[in-house]
Amino acid sequence: MDVFLTQILNGLDKGSAYALIALGLTLIFGTLGVVNFAHGALFMIGAFCSVFLQRLLNMSYETIDPTKTDFLGNPAVVKTPYVESWFGPETGAAIIDWSVPLAVLFAIPVMIAIGFIMERGLIKHFYKREHADQILVTFGLAIVLQEVIKALYGANPIQTPAPDSLSGVAVLAEGIVYPVWRIVYFFFSVVVIGAVFAFLQFTTFGMVVRAGMADRETVGLLGIDIDKRFTLMFGIAAGVAGLAGVMYGPINAPNYHMGMDFLVLSFVVVVVGGMGSLPGAVAAGFLLGILESFASMTVVTEIIPGINQIIIYLVAIIILLVRPRGLMGRKGVME
Amino acid sequence: MLGLGKKDTSLLLVVVALTMLAPFILNPFPSDSAMAQFNAGYPDLMQRFVIFGIFAIGFNILFGLTGYLSFGHAAFLGVGSYSAVWMFKLLSMNILPAIILSVIIAGLFSLIIGWVSLRRTGIYFSILTLAFAQMSFALAYSVLTPLTNGETGLQVNLDDPRVLGVSATADGSIPVTNLFGLEMRAAYDMAVGPWTFTFSAGYYVCALVMIAAFYLSIRIFRSPFGMMLRAIKSNQTRMNYTGLNPKPYTLAAFVISGMYAGLAGGLMASMDPLAGAERMQWTASGEVVLMTILGGVGTLIGPVLGAGLIKYFENIFSKINDTVLHSWFAFLPDGIEDFFVSIIHPFVGKGWHLTLGLMFMLVVTFLPGGLVEGGQRIAKAFRKKEDDKPKSPSTEPAE
Amino acid sequence: MGILEVKDVGKRFGGLQALGDVNLSVQENTCHAIIGPNGAGKSTLLNCLVGKLIPDTGSVMFDGNSVLGRSPHEINQMGISRVFQTPEIFGDLSVMENMMIPLFARRDGSYRLHAIESVSTEKELITRAEEMLEEVHMLDKRGMHSASMSRGDKRRLEMAMCLIQSPKLLLLDEPTAGMARADTNNTIDLLKKIKEERDITIAIIEHDMHVVFSLADRITVLAQGTPLVEDTPENIKGHPKVREAYLGETQQV
Numbered sequence: 001m002d003v004f005l006t007q008i009l010n011g012l013d014k015g016s017a018y019a020l021i022a023l024g025l026t027l028i029f030g031t032l033g034v035v036n037f038a039h040g041a042l043f044m045i046g047a048f049c050s051v052f053l054q055r056l057l058n059m060s061y062e063t064i065d066p067t068k069t070d071f072l073g074n075p076a077v078v079k080t081p082y083v084e085s086w087f088g089p090e091t092g093a094a095i096i097d098w099s100v101p102l103a104v105l106f107a108i109p110v111m112i113a114i115g116f117i118m119e120r121g122l123i124k125h126f127y128k129r130e131h132a133d134q135i136l137v138t139f140g141l142a143i144v145l146q147e148v149i150k151a152l153y154g155a156n157p158i159q160t161p162a163p164d165s166l167s168g169v170a171v172l173a174e175g176i177v178y179p180v181w182r183i184v185y186f187f188f189s190v191v192v193i194g195a196v197f198a199f200l201q202f203t204t205f206g207m208v209v210r211a212g213m214a215d216r217e218t219v220g221l222l223g224i225d226i227d228k229r230f231t232l233m234f235g236i237a238a239g240v241a242g243l244a245g246v247m248y249g250p251i252n253a254p255n256y257h258m259g260m261d262f263l264v265l266s267f268v269v270v271v272v273g274g275m276g277s278l279p280g281a282v283a284a285g286f287l288l289g290i291l292e293s294f295a296s297m298t299v300v301t302e303i304i305p306g307i308n309q310i311i312i313y314l315v316a317i318i319i320l321l322v323r324p325r326g327l328m329g330r331k332g333v334m335e
Numbered sequence: 336m337l338g339l340g341k342k343d344t345s346l347l348l349v350v351v352a353l354t355m356l357a358p359f360i361l362n363p364f365p366s367d368s369a370m371a372q373f374n375a376g377y378p379d380l381m382q383r384f385v386i387f388g389i390f391a392i393g394f395n396i397l398f399g400l401t402g403y404l405s406f407g408h409a410a411f412l413g414v415g416s417y418s419a420v421w422m423f424k425l426l427s428m429n430i431l432p433a434i435i436l437s438v439i440i441a442g443l444f445s446l447i448i449g450w451v452s453l454r455r456t457g458i459y460f461s462i463l464t465l466a467f468a469q470m471s472f473a474l475a476y477s478v479l480t481p482l483t484n485g486e487t488g489l490q491v492n493l494d495d496p497r498v499l500g501v502s503a504t505a506d507g508s509i510p511v512t513n514l515f516g517l518e519m520r521a522a523y524d525m526a527v528g529p530w531t532f533t534f535s536a537g538y539y540v541c542a543l544v545m546i547a548a549f550y551l552s553i554r555i556f557r558s559p560f561g562m563m564l565r566a567i568k569s570n571q572t573r574m575n576y577t578g579l580n581p582k583p584y585t586l587a588a589f590v591i592s593g594m595y596a597g598l599a600g601g602l603m604a605s606m607d608p609l610a611g612a613e614r615m616q617w618t619a620s621g622e623v624v625l626m627t628i629l630g631g632v633g634t635l636i637g638p639v640l641g642a643g644l645i646k647y648f649e650n651i652f653s654k655i656n657d658t659v660l661h662s663w664f665a666f667l668p669d670g671i672e673d674f675f676v677s678i679i680h681p682f683v684g685k686g687w688h689l690t691l692g693l694m695f696m697l698v699v700t701f702l703p704g705g706l707v708e709g710g711q712r713i714a715k716a717f718r719k720k721e722d723d724k725p726k727s728p729s730t731e732p733a734e
Numbered sequence: 735m736g737i738l739e740v741k742d743v744g745k746r747f748g749g750l751q752a753l754g755d756v757n758l759s760v761q762e763n764t765c766h767a768i769i770g771p772n773g774a775g776k777s778t779l780l781n782c783l784v785g786k787l788i789p790d791t792g793s794v795m796f797d798g799n800s801v802l803g804r805s806p807h808e809i810n811q812m813g814i815s816r817v818f819q820t821p822e823i824f825g826d827l828s829v830m831e832n833m834m835i836p837l838f839a840r841r842d843g844s845y846r847l848h849a850i851e852s853v854s855t856e857k858e859l860i861t862r863a864e865e866m867l868e869e870v871h872m873l874d875k876r877g878m879h880s881a882s883m884s885r886g887d888k889r890r891l892e893m894a895m896c897l898i899q900s901p902k903l904l905l906l907d908e909p910t911a912g913m914a915r916a917d918t919n920n921t922i923d924l925l926k927k928i929k930e931e932r933d934i935t936i937a938i939i940e941h942d943m944h945v946v947f948s949l950a951d952r953i954t955v956l957a958q959g960t961p962l963v964e965d966t967p968e969n970i971k972g973h974p975k976v977r978e979a980y981l982g983e984t985q986q987v
Binding site for chain 2: 035122125129130131132133135136137139140141142143144147148151260264267268271275305306307309310313314316317320321324
Binding site for chain 3: 338339340554555557558559560561562563565566568569570572573574575576577578579580583584587591
């Protein structure tokens with residue numbers, strides 16, 4: 001039983017990331033009808049928002065401390081971050097320590113802005129083009145974004161640690177030890193998913209968007225300017241992907257190709273969940289995350305070595321063959 | 336000639352001439368000049384031109400004719416490479432059986448993947464092929480290590496059996512790949528004044544295979560089968576109600592293009608007998624898509640042009656470093672020189688992929704028909720200009 | 735026994751009974767029109783004949799064989815060709831290529847890997863395609879990109895593509911919808927000529943009564959998913975039930 005629970009927990013953090021990315025992909029696909037291959041890059045940029053903030057907060061000025069010497073015997077150079085001198089050493093250090101959670105606040109406007117620019121500048125010209133063209137242009141964009149980040153931050157992963165108080169492990173029950181940050185990540189993603197659903201459920205804006213997902217033409221005929229709302233929707237989807245990335249930093253140090261790694265799996269998640277179904281995307285995300293975690297148990301890998309690396313693809317292929325619409329796909333959507 | 340129309344024959348002849356004379360054409364700069372680094376006439380690079388040309392020609396048969404966008408064709412190339420290396424390990428270093436096996440195995444592999452993926456169309460199809468490619472990559476990278484030698488990649492060793500050949504040569508080294516004794520790495524240097532031209536056996540083998548592959552693709556394009564594939568892209572409903580079953584047609588196209596990829600993979604291993612999992616990654620599939628698009632989807636010559644161009648630029652752009660840039664802008668005042676260098680720097684050298692990505696976006700957005708369409712537009716513009724001139728009464732009306 | 739025998743065919747979509755117990759017998763070498771107000775189930779019935787829909791109940795026999803459970807391309811190979819309400823042609827292909835494809839389908843069946851032979855060497859098929867184009871007055875458009883043609887030309891091309899297959903049964907789904915009067919008359923003339931010259935059975939769905947009464951040998955009136963009456967055009971004209979079904983519609987019955 002403990003083993004069982006541990007595996008489920010282990011699957012939750014990856015599952016949360018899949019669910020968040022897949023949610024954004026589905027929003028974009030459902031509302032705009034566009035397959036966005038650059039969505040993984042948005043996740044990656046989100047992660048680099050926290051890298052950026054961390055670097056920013058660590059910006060320091062140098063002073064020479066005559067009382068100390070370095071190993072060569074010269075007077076030691078002491079670096080003091082500006083935030084420490086502005087807010088006092090303790091508050092300043094705390095701000096730096098909490099740079100990842102703080103990056104959430106920073107990432108929201110940044111990601112939404114990036115989403116707007118992407119939609120207005122590029123994607124909108126592709127609504128009437130073939131799906132193949134949409135795939136190709138967003139694929140090109142994904143390469144560009146990832147190369148820009150590589151040029152700015154280098155090819156190596158950059159550590160973005162969680163705040164000290166959240167970086168230990170928690171004993172959840174006897175025999176079940178689990179990193180605190182992963183619990184935080186899970187609850188964070190639940191909150192974000194809940195917020196998106198509540199937004200779609202309870203606001204007029206959300207209502208129009210849902211109607212648009214069901215039947216775009218009719219909503220257009222009602223004289224509602226659906227395009228403007230869809231731009232905002234793209235911003236929101238980008239924001240969700242970005243948030244998923246920001247908070248994922250402490251679990252997996254951000255690197256420039258993390259977006260591509262997650263993108264393929266997230267596509268599989270979307271397809272398994274059912275193209276255009278938001279609950280399907282979320283459910284499939286968690287399901288496949290947990291499944292992957294079970295497949296990586298030693299008991300399993302001893303029987304079939306490496307099964308954890310291909311299990312998601314295998315399941316996706318089987319599901320698509322047995323139930324082409326996906327778990328919760330609606331009839332008539334992209335068939 | 337050869338069962339081709341007039342236009343197609345001349346196109347084929349142009350391709351033959353270009354590939355056969357490539358060692359001259361690609362080496363326009365004297366070997367000791369500063370521009371020599373932009374020469375592309377050395378065997379390794381020329382081999383890559385034609386091998387990726389084959390890959391793209393095959394991909395175009397699927398994507399260009401039927402419109403089914405596969406994001407997994409690199410998997411077939413990888414499978415082809417692994418099969419060839421296994422032949423080198425077990426049978427002999429002769430490339431012919433190796434290449435034949437590559438094509439067969441890649442064909443079987445694409446039959447299975449195609450059969451499953453083609454049950455869906457549109458983006459579902461693309462995502463399915465993507466999933467298959469990533470799965471193949473994972474299989475090659477770790478799961479099937481006994482077959483693929485995992486991360487390290489599959490290589491030929493001294494203790495391989497090679498039942499029809501020798502495990503090691505007389506001087507104790509690993510034998511090299513050959514075609515009935517003609518060594519693939521054999522090359523002849525011809526010096527003409529300050530120029531040096533290299534003729535490599537390996538390149539000419541690849542080039543001949545590519546010409547054959549190109550000829551076959553022309554035949555397919557002009558055949559009833561090719562017409563059916565275009566009909567599938569155009570209107571599947573009408574296809575069905577005309578009594579035709581689109582499934583076997585698309586599957587056949589998928590398998591044919593998979594075999595082309597296997598052929599390319601086999602040739603790649605024949606030139607350099609090793610195979611690695613990275614050849615199967617989906618970004619590698621993306622590259623062949625880009626070659627096809629850049630050259631011109633659904634055109635005969637487009638994929639060959641696209642493959643050559645991308646491989647050429649990849650080679651040249653990666654070579655340009657800051658020293659080269661500084662030497663280019665040396666005539667400018669220092670401040671401005673540094674400014675230009677720092678602007679161009681991110682796009683060259685290691686930043687080649689950034690240029691590639693931008694090119695991808697620009698081509699898809701502004702020139703969906705690729706270079707071939709671009710050329711046609713330019714030709715049309717010129718013709719228009721000529722049309723504007725007063726016509727002599729004897730000229731035939733256009734069309 | 736007619737060439738097409740529809741027996742007790744029923745089809746439900748959720749709560750809607752689109753077709754209920756439809757019986758229909760189309761005699762060989764006649765033109766049978768199916769008319770009825772909007773939503774009467776005409777298109778559903780047609781889709782059941784060509785394999786796009788499978789009826790819940792009943793049977794559809796064509797030339798002594800059941801069509802149920804067969805896919806559209808198999809049914810076409812049995813000898814049924816269909817013209818759509820909005821023309822379905824191969825828009826990316828030339829007019830001539832559009833004509834060649836049905837010829838290949840007739841000669842080689844639903845699939846053949848003839849990947850090496852050239853289309854241009856199929857002289858016999860090319861001649862037949864040209865003759866057919868001549869018959870529909872489109873030979874001068876043979877090299878045209880078919881998507882760039884007018885709607886009327888697209889319809890004529892689609893009709894020619896179906897006729898060149900020499901089908902035993904030709905299904906026409908509102909072949910003159912949205913056409914100008916002159917075009918409609920041309921279509922009627924073409925169909926009349928085909929009827930006289932070939933052994934062909936035609937089933938036509940049509941709103942335009944002028945077309946129906948010019949062509950049909952028998953007429954079935956469909957209302958709310960069931961056949962109201964079936965009779966000759968003369969008797970249908972004055973039938974009270976038909977008037978009732980069309981009440982409120984401005985058709986000149």
